[in-house]
Amino acid sequence: MSTMDRLINKTKKYHGKGILTWKDGSNYEGYFKEGDHYGYGIKKWANGDIYEGNWERGYRHGIGKYYYANGDKYEGEWRDGELHGLGQYWFKDGGMYQGSFAFGRKDGLGSLVFGDGVHMSGNWVQDEFHSNLK
Known part of the structure; x- marks a missing residue:
C-alpha cells in the first residue's frame, strides 16, 4: 500500500499530505486537495528538473524555486x-x-x-x- 492509498477522500481523489511517484520516476511530495497539488510541495521530474514552492489547482502558483536540469x-x-x-x-x-x-x-x-x-x-x-x- 502506497502513502497515497491512505489519502483518498470520499470523491476518490488524493487529499492531504503524501508522496506520489509516476512510472517514469518523477515524484511529488507535498499537499493535495481534491486530487491536485495544492499548497507547499516539491516535484522532481525524471529529466532532472525540480520545483519547490507553492501550488494551486495542480499548477505552480505563488512563490517558488525551479531548478532546471x-x-x-x-x-x-x-x-x-x-x-x-x-x-x-x-x-x-x-x-x-x-x-x-x-x-x-x-x-x-x-x-x-x-x-x-x-x-x-x-x-x-x-x-x-x-x-x-x-
Missing part, C-alpha cells in the same frame, strides 16, 4: 504554472535576469546581465527589450 534556476512568483510577477532567473553561463515576468516571459521593468558582464536595464515586452532606463 540544464543548470538554469528561477526564483520568484508563479501564476497558473508560468513565471509571472517578480523574479530572478539565473542562466548556466553566469548571466541573470531580475525583474518582471508575465505568462512565462520577461515583461515590464527588468535588468539582464550576460555572463560576460554586459547588461541591459529597461522595459521588456514579451521577452523583447524595448527601452533603456533613463
